[in-house]
Amino acid sequence: MSRREQPAGVTYHGLREAPDTSEITAAALTAFAEAYPDLKLQPLVIVIAALNEADNIGAVLDEVPHQIADLPVSLLVIDDGSTDGTTEVAQRHGALVCTLKVNRGHGVALRLGYRIAREGGARYIGTLDGDGQWDPADLPAMVALLESGQADFVLGSRQLGQTENTDAFRNLGVKFFARVISQLTGSRITDTSSGLRLMQAGLTGTVTQTQPQYQTSELLIGALLQGYRVAEVPTVMRQRLSGESRKGRNLAYGLRYARVIADTYRRERRAAKTRPPKAAHPPADRATADTASASQSQP
Numbered sequence: 631m632s633r634r635e636q637p638a639g640v641t642y643h644g645l646r647e648a649p650d651t652s653e654i655t656a657a658a659l660t661a662f663a664e665a666y667p668d669l670k671l672q673p674l675v676i677v678i679a680a681l682n683e684a685d686n687i688g689a690v691l692d693e694v695p696h697q698i699a700d701l702p703v704s705l706l707v708i709d710d711g712s713t714d715g716t717t718e719v720a721q722r723h724g725a726l727v728c729t730l731k732v733n734r735g736h737g738v739a740l741r742l743g744y745r746i747a748r749e750g751g752a753r754y755i756g757t758l759d760g761d762g763q764w765d766p767a768d769l770p771a772m773v774a775l776l777e778s779g780q781a782d783f784v785l786g787s788r789q790l791g792q793t794e795n796t797d798a799f800r801n802l803g804v805k806f807f808a809r810v811i812s813q814l815t816g817s818r819i820t821d822t823s824s825g826l827r828l829m830q831a832g833l834t835g836t837v838t839q840t841q842p843q844y845q846t847s848e849l850l851i852g853a854l855l856q857g858y859r860v861a862e863v864p865t866v867m868r869q870r871l872s873g874e875s876r877k878g879r880n881l882a883y884g885l886r887y888a889r890v891i892a893d894t895y896r897r898e899r900r901a902a903k904t905r906p907p908k909a910a911h912p913p914a915d916r917a918t919a920d921t922a923s924a925s926q927s928q929p
Contacts, residue, residue, distance in 0.1 A: 671750030677743035680760030735842030786826030786865030
């Protein structure tokens with residue numbers, strides 16, 4: 631069966647976008663624009679890419695306050711081809727929802743959300759997962775780093791905080807890939823795959839993103855090698871509210887993640903040779919850098 635013929639309900643795990651991805655996302659954008667004409671989003675948009683999270687998404691949305699660190703919040707859910715009513719549950723809990731008719735990958739869904747947020751006037755874009763593993767209570771500290779001009783991109787780090795995940799292989803992988811990316815980029819990063827992130831909205835439009843699934847490392851490496859300032863704050867990674875992870879088997883996931891890191895690094899190093907130098911930023915406040923583990927890229 632070809633990728634184009636992939637039926638609804640099948641999770642997409644490819645390293646390249648399916649041939650019909652542009653068609654699928656364009657249809658979703660058209661439907662979204664018709665559902666929400668003349669949309670103007672709040673300064674902070676929380677984007678949640680969700681696949682079959684009807685049992686969890688309502689509780690996740692209810693945890694996010696209407697205002698974070700004095701910034702009004704819009705909730706935007708990208709339903710990545712769910713078959714369990716995720717769209718309807720998210721709408722009932724106050725989210726704007728853009729629905730893909732078939733699953734095309736977490737990265738595709740997030741990029742669609744980033745685009746909607748940018749075009750809707752967002753200043754900052756945050757991300758959470760639809761399974762309840764990341765706590766929005768950590769977002770005010772992340773907003774403060776962006777509002778004070780000390781960072782462009784902030785990660786919630788389970789390594790600086792703690793994790794309730796008991797999978798030893800996954801936890802070892804988090805530490806291993808953090809060391810790899812830190813070595814490659816010259817920046818100290820402790821958690822490269824966190825689903826709790828906050829960034830300048832414009833960053834999502836300037837950093838190249840092509841990954842349909844393994845998108846966290848691609849965005850992070852691209853941002854670091856383009857000179858964006860990345861900081862981390864401690865967070866707790868919780869257990870899923872219900873259901874099982876769709877990331878696949880540990881070994882296959884780790885090998886694909888490693889390949890994406892290598893491919894992204896090579897691509898960004900090639901691009902750096904022709905990219906104009908990014909304007910220097912003022913140094914971050916030392917106290918904040920110590921407590922938030924702020925990292926300046928050194929390509």
